[in-house]
Amino acid sequence: MQAISVDDLELARSAGRVGRAPAAFLAAVFGAAIGRHGGADSTVAAPVDWRVPFRDYLSTLDVPAEAPEAVWSEAKIRLVATHVEPVWVLELDHTLPAAYADGLLDSLHGALARVVADPDTPLADLFTDASAEQSRAADELWFRPPVWHLVGWLRRTAERRADSVAVEENGSRLTYRNLEEAVRATTAVLRARGARADDVVGLATDTLTDTVTTLLAVLRIGARYLLLPPTNHGDPLRRTGCRVVVGAAPPDGDDHPAGVTLLSPDDLIGAAGPLAEGERPQRAGGYLAPVDGGYVAMSAEPLFNLTAWQLVSLSMDHDSRVLASPGVDPGALFREVVPTLAVGGTVIARDRTPLAAQVVADRVTHVHLRDGVELPGIPLGHLRHVCVTGGEPGPDARVVRLFARPETQVALTARDGAALGRPITGVTAQVVDRTGHLAPPGVPGDLHLGGRCVADGYLADPGRTDDRFTPDPHGPAGARRFRTGLRVRWDDHGDLVRVPD
Incomplete structure (x- = not known):
């Protein structure tokens, strides 16, 4: 009492x-x-x-x-x-x-x-706000980068790991030296074809090697990459204003809008000198992610923060061997590729063999799974971590649940059974209750995510952007937060759990 x-x-x-x-x-x-x-x-x-x-x-x-x-x-x-x-x-x-x-x-x-x-x-x-400290109670896992710029960080690692293998695909191996040469050549061609910072570059590449090369070149010029589906290139190109596409020719009957330049991987082969000082990007680029009939623009700061967090959280180092497949999820592709290359590890192309067999055969250390993929059968003993985007954490501590939306990069992480978990370093998770205040533990409310995970907004849709991306009254001047629409509460262990609607 x-x-x-x-x-x-x-x-x-x-x-x-x-x-x-x-x-x-x-x-x-x-x-x-x-x-x-x-x-x-x-x-x-x-x-x-x-x-x-x-x-x-x-x-x-x-x-x-x-x-x-x-x-x-x-x-x-x-x-x-x-x-x-x-x-x-x-x-x-x-x-x-x-x-x-x-x-x-x-x-x-x-x-x-x-x-x-x-x-x-x-x-x-x-009523008043509960303590904002709960909203900022992150896991404090973060790698101190050698360079405070994602492109510079990747280039520094490529120099130091020049003779190590960066990408393995179908028996072929691409060293960091070869990858850097290919990225420089691709960057030069993209610039020559008019691609600049904040532009959109479509990726319709057939191989992981070509995808990784083009992705890094797009980031280097400060543009945004757009993963194109196998068919129907025309609609996403028109919606996003994309004017340069790298990859295979469109399927028969698929109309590219007028003015779109299509570059095959062969067009990108060649030598390229260093970038002139005036051509160096002020910041790295990002990507466009499809969401509910539109696109959301993700930029450099959340991606840099994610990379630094992921290296420590997932125990990544230069011996990491991370499985990757292009797919259609640009955020998932980034998580598989860029942190691996930032730490000097090896990206392994997903092949047609069963997942469990490839994990063993290719000595894979990290696997990223999408929603709905079953864990049973995956040889956890061969892995450092399995990352599941969606679903529930597994019984093994190596199984990590990542909470990400198209409008945010990874914002929450859970292990050991917590339904949603707690924020990663640099991210805030605010539970806003019925009164509009920060909720104390146990009180249900709407989940708002802020800090270094929030996208720029919806492409060419300012009304929708203003509705979901709002000023953060608990952050520094100019800070924004994303209203997820999820009902959650803080439990008595400091983790976020879902509340039934």
């Missing part, structure tokens, strides 16, 4: 201003506090509109005008307010985790103080 008290005279004075007895007044405060904390199935209706003044909410409640005590009872909570002159004593009896109960008492205590001072206070303003 936990208790707080409120002065009898102050409470009576405030209750009298709205024409209700103290017990009825307290029952309404209970209703607002429990309503914030997600209570249901209670003896007093929780608020529906959090903008209304407390006085108006009180007038809607069917509670006795005169009573010696106020009671709020639910399955796990019983709140009782009893008049013990010269105070009212509020007692909380519960079977909640301690952190949840403490948060409820804090909400109740603050709401009482504000409503006693002014019973016309809007319901939402009876």
Whole structure:
């Protein structure tokens, strides 16, 4: 049993201003506090509109005008307010985790103080933000890069690992020296064909080697890569304004828009000198990811942060051998390729053999799986980590769940059974409750992701961008956060878990 008290005279004075007895007044405060904390199935209706003044909410409640005590009872909570002159004593009896109960008492205590001072206070303003420290409680895993620029970091690693194997595909091996030469040549050709920073370059390459080479060249000029599907190139090219495509010719009947330049991998072969100083990008590029009939633009800062986090979190080093396949998910391709090359490891092309067999045959150390892929059968004993985007963490600590959306790169990570987990370094996860405030543990709310994971916004759709990418009131000036639409809460271990709709 936990208790707080409120002065009898102050409470009576405030209750009298709205024409209700103290017990009825307290029952309404209970209703607002429990309503914030997600209570249901209670003896007093929780608020529906959090903008209304407390006085108006009180007038809607069917509670006795005169009573010696106020009671709020639910399955796990019983709140009782009893008049013990010269105070009212509020007692909380519960079977909640301690952190949840403490948060409820804090909400109740603050709401009482504000409503006693002014019973016309809007319901939402009876409460305040929980500590923002919870939102920033990341895993603190991060690799200090040798160069604070993704392109420079990749080039530095290529110089140091020049004779090591960067890419293995179908029995062939490409060293870091060969890869750097190919990237420089591709960069020169793309620039000669007019590709510049913030432009879109389509990738329709058939091999992983060509895909990796072009991807790195696109990042180097500060542009964004767009993974094209096997068919129907025309629609994504028109939607994104892409004017340069590297890869195979389009399928029969697939119309490329007028003005699009198609470059085959053979067109990119040749020598290229170093970039002139004026041609060096001020920042690395990114990619475009398809989402709900449109595209979202991801840029350099979240990708740099992800790379630095991934190297430590997934125990990556120059002996890492990471399986990769181009697919149609640009974020997944980035996670497979770029951190591996930043640390000096080897990217292994996925072949047609069963996954388990290739893991053993190619001595793979890391596998990234998409939603819905079954873990049974994967030889975990041969792997350092299996990363699953979507689904639940496995029983083995080497199985890591990554939470990513097209609008964010990896933002949350979970191990050991937590449904969503907690933020990675550099990312904030804010649970915004019904009142619009940061929620304390146990209180459900909408998940907003901020920090170094947020995309630039939806391509050519400012209205949708403004709706989902909003200013972050808890971040530095100019910071933004992404409203995911997921209902979550903090559990008593500091992890985020889903809340059923």
